[in-house]
Amino acid sequence: xxxxxxxxxxxxxxxxxxxxxxxxxxxxxxxxxxxxxxxxxxxxxxxxxxxxxxxxxxxxxxxxxxxxxxxxxxxxxxxxxxxxxxxxxxxxxxxxxxxxxxxxxxxxxxxxxxxxxxxxxxxxxxxxxxxxxxxxxxxxxxxxxxxxxxxxxxxxxxxxxxxxxxxxxxxxxxxxxxxxxxxxxxxxxxxxxxxxxxxxxxxxxxxxxxxxxxxxxxxxxxxxxxxxxxxxxxxxxxxxxxxxxxxxxxxxxxxxxxxxxxxxxxxxxxxxxxxxx
Amino acid sequence: xxxxxxxxxxxxxxxxxxxxxxxxxxxxxxxxxxxxxxxxxxxxxxxxxxxxxxxxxxxxxxxxxxxxxxxxxxxxxxxxxxxxxxxxxxxxxxxxxxxxxxxxxxxxxxxxxxxxxxxxxxxxxxxxxxxxxxxxxxxxxxxxxxxxxxxxxxxxxxxxxxxxxxxxxxxxxxxxxxxxxxxxxxxxxxxxxxxxxxxxxxxxxxxxxxxxxxxxxxxxxxxxxxxxxxxxxxxxxxxxxxxxxxxxxxxxxxxxxxxxxxxxxxxxxxxxxxxxxxxxxxxxxxxxxxxxxxxxxxxxxxxxxxxxxxxxxxxxxxxxxxxxxxxxxxxxxxxxxxxxxxxxxxxxxxxxxxxxxxxxxxxxxxxxxxxxxxxxxxxxxxxxxxxxxxxxxxxxxxxxxxxxxxxxxxxxxxxxxxxxxxxxxxxxxxxxxxxxxxxxxxxxxxxxxxxxxxxxxxxxxxxxxxxxxxxxxxxxxxxxxxxxxxxxxxxxxxxxxxxxxxxxxxxxxxxxxxxxxxxxxxxxxxxxxxxxxxxxxxxxxxxxxxxxxxxxxxxxxxxxxxxxxxxxxxxxxxxxxxxxxxxxxxxxxxxxxxxxxxxxxxxxxxxxxxxxxxxxxxxxxxxxxxxxxxxxx
Numbered sequence: 001x002x003x004x005x006x007x008x009x010x011x012x013x014x015x016x017x018x019x020x021x022x023x024x025x026x027x028x029x030x031x032x033x034x035x036x037x038x039x040x041x042x043x044x045x046x047x048x049x050x051x052x053x054x055x056x057x058x059x060x061x062x063x064x065x066x067x068x069x070x071x072x073x074x075x076x077x078x079x080x081x082x083x084x085x086x087x088x089x090x091x092x093x094x095x096x097x098x099x100x101x102x103x104x105x106x107x108x109x110x111x112x113x114x115x116x117x118x119x120x121x122x123x124x125x126x127x128x129x130x131x132x133x134x135x136x137x138x139x140x141x142x143x144x145x146x147x148x149x150x151x152x153x154x155x156x157x158x159x160x161x162x163x164x165x166x167x168x169x170x171x172x173x174x175x176x177x178x179x180x181x182x183x184x185x186x187x188x189x190x191x192x193x194x195x196x197x198x199x200x201x202x203x204x205x206x207x208x209x210x211x212x213x214x215x216x217x218x219x220x221x222x223x224x225x226x227x228x229x230x231x232x233x234x235x236x237x238x239x240x241x242x243x244x245x246x247x248x249x250x251x252x253x254x255x256x257x258x259x260x261x262x263x264x265x266x267x268x269x270x271x272x273x274x275x276x277x
Numbered sequence: 278x279x280x281x282x283x284x285x286x287x288x289x290x291x292x293x294x295x296x297x298x299x300x301x302x303x304x305x306x307x308x309x310x311x312x313x314x315x316x317x318x319x320x321x322x323x324x325x326x327x328x329x330x331x332x333x334x335x336x337x338x339x340x341x342x343x344x345x346x347x348x349x350x351x352x353x354x355x356x357x358x359x360x361x362x363x364x365x366x367x368x369x370x371x372x373x374x375x376x377x378x379x380x381x382x383x384x385x386x387x388x389x390x391x392x393x394x395x396x397x398x399x400x401x402x403x404x405x406x407x408x409x410x411x412x413x414x415x416x417x418x419x420x421x422x423x424x425x426x427x428x429x430x431x432x433x434x435x436x437x438x439x440x441x442x443x444x445x446x447x448x449x450x451x452x453x454x455x456x457x458x459x460x461x462x463x464x465x466x467x468x469x470x471x472x473x474x475x476x477x478x479x480x481x482x483x484x485x486x487x488x489x490x491x492x493x494x495x496x497x498x499x500x501x502x503x504x505x506x507x508x509x510x511x512x513x514x515x516x517x518x519x520x521x522x523x524x525x526x527x528x529x530x531x532x533x534x535x536x537x538x539x540x541x542x543x544x545x546x547x548x549x550x551x552x553x554x555x556x557x558x559x560x561x562x563x564x565x566x567x568x569x570x571x572x573x574x575x576x577x578x579x580x581x582x583x584x585x586x587x588x589x590x591x592x593x594x595x596x597x598x599x600x601x602x603x604x605x606x607x608x609x610x611x612x613x614x615x616x617x618x619x620x621x622x623x624x625x626x627x628x629x630x631x632x633x634x635x636x637x638x639x640x641x642x643x644x645x646x647x648x649x650x651x652x653x654x655x656x657x658x659x660x661x662x663x664x665x666x667x668x669x670x671x672x673x674x675x676x677x678x679x680x681x682x683x684x685x686x687x688x689x690x691x692x693x694x695x696x697x698x699x700x701x702x703x704x705x706x707x708x709x710x711x712x713x714x715x716x717x718x719x720x721x722x723x724x725x726x727x728x729x730x731x732x733x734x735x736x737x738x739x740x741x742x743x744x745x746x747x748x749x750x751x752x753x754x755x756x757x758x759x760x761x762x763x764x765x766x767x768x769x770x771x772x773x774x775x776x777x778x779x780x781x782x783x784x785x786x787x788x789x790x791x792x793x794x795x796x797x798x799x800x801x802x803x804x805x806x807x808x809x810x811x812x813x814x815x816x817x818x819x820x821x822x823x824x825x826x827x828x829x830x831x832x833x834x835x836x837x838x839x840x841x842x843x844x845x846x847x848x849x850x851x852x853x854x855x856x857x858x859x860x861x862x863x864x865x866x867x868x869x870x871x872x873x874x875x876x877x878x879x880x881x882x883x884x885x886x887x888x889x890x891x892x893x894x895x896x897x898x899x900x901x902x903x904x905x906x907x908x909x910x
Contacts, residue, residue, distance in 0.1 A: 171359065171361060173357045173359060173361035174361050174362075174363055174364075176328055176348075176355070176357070176361070177355065177357060177361040177362075177363075177419075177422075178363075178374070179328065179348045179349060180326055180328070180348055180349075180351075180353055180354070180355040180423075181374050181375035181378060181422070181425075181426065182349045182350075182375055182378045182379060182426065183349065183374070183375075183378045184349060187378055191363075191374070192363055195365040196364070196365065
């Protein structure tokens, strides 16, 4: 440390900007400037106009649909991701390595392809889709269940991959100690294992939520583009851009950005508050 | 009896981690399992707790067979080395967890946790989180948590291992006090012998999955039965000498045989133990105050706390072989550790380099003779098989090893042996090497004359012929292992038996060896007569049953098999059905010139079987008979 400090102090004047300037410039050009442009654009007619734009029936429905399908997906993802991670870490079974590899697949598959796959499986002309709609009365494609399925598919890795490393590092002797104290496996899971996983579950869930609200590719194929029925916020935005409704597009975009930003902020706060312990 | 383990065995893959362990812990007793890491002690603790299932054997807690009972129902308190406290619960919640599981009302839970906090000396800290406590405090919480349910037995897995030396001693005292107060039987696992001596009412010493000896700290230190325990506990001066009648002979010096050793002084060779504090030093032999051993030179001097610690080197004594402390490579003398009290060192100040007389105040003869192996190496690829296989067997059986390098090029052999010693590595009882620049037969004869051994191990391929093995067998009444490939694991052995007295010897030695390595045996007898001979069939069955019984007594699992037909063909068939690593055969009886012919008899078996090593066991009975004949002649 003693030798490193003077070296650090010596890099004064223009020298210390040699590396910093390009990276700051890059960050600014790539991320900040577009953000500023869209915010400035959305606010160009004043806040009232922005509020008006997002409260138009079609826009409002699209935003609501996006939020509730994403929320539902997040809930399912949290539970299933937790179970999947627990099974993957704590149990041995044939095909475990394969399953572990498959989990990352949704990140690699283009989301548009995801949508096509779901249509091929649940489409009204397909066997499963037909069975679900005629026998069970559940429409999947061009309906909200399709959106939830698509979102589940694309964001599945987020929860699992957040829990896995924590669970792996979790001291197995704590579980064994609980066993020697008479706890059954259910009590051990809820009282000993789960409390340690709350944080990664919340983290992963929030991440998958913010990933989901902006999803376009998979959703547009599965849900179609039916205003007031299956049009999500991202799809609405595209329509607005195409129909020269620049203000509508930027207003919904700003809302999506704000929600995503808020979620990120929450994740960081939670991390700071409980993660330190 | 709080805990009773009955012939517990456990393997991980092919490796035996717990090898036929039986153990009893009395009510209220503090029992310590002591052993190096990997000796299986923690596995035993986990088996008692039900966290690991044994493959064989039974676990009894308070006369209740709990072998198949899950951990939750065993009523054991378990303390882990890393505390294993529930990090997100307070200290009190941790302690109350077991009571919460049993749905004890909150008020009662609180009362109990207050009691326990007081017992372990942490009053007022119930509201803290584990992370806010020091290591020693955390372990006290873990102890309180383990005691909360008033367990029938308390199991402690190196509970003090992760703590500083000072805190360790403090906590050790509290641990003993708390155990006494609660009256619960405790088993503590540790590799720290000071801890074991301090805490244990009795100690069990473990090595390679076997419980080697059990006794009070005093018994184990003063009167160990095995070489392993003698050298593992404290520092030991261990010499191989002789017992004749009521005297212990170390070269020309004789010492009276201690009373407790009288019962087992039958055999000639004996391991003689004396502790560093049992050695007397003086300028003149008349001032020793005890019987002298010889004159030596002081090599080193140091202090271990109050006592002075010296190392003395004595010149080699004819017929005495040092076992511990280990003599450095190439050295011929005998090293000896000496401890002197402050009083003794003031009365007779000694400096390194000085010549002194060395005497022994008190000695102890080990009842268990221990095995010794001779590894023959000539620097070839073949001898690599002998070194790997011999090293494995010696480690498991805790046998003393002599490596004998035979060849023409002394420098090359020396380098090879040094390399081999490195390869054999740790876990060896004692390992020395010799180099012989002379023909094979003479070299082996000389080595055996200098120091008789139990087993000679040499690398061998069917193409090498039977000359050298025959020469080895002729050199003495030891057994011979022909290692065909480097084996670091033997789990199944085939014992080929001719029924009758020599066969019993084969079973006895095979059992002695297999017990150490935790391998199972198949006893095979081939009947060559026509199959309708009921009498010989039932006689062989009885004989094999006897063999199985003797093996079972020392804890070796065995199967019996009878085959009919020509010897080598039937044996080969059996070898092909089972996956044997080792084939054990009785050596043929020597002819009138003392020559043992392998090629004519068991040669047909050896050459027909591939990929396994052979152990040729010589009948000791025959040897004894022969000795008697010679003596009368």
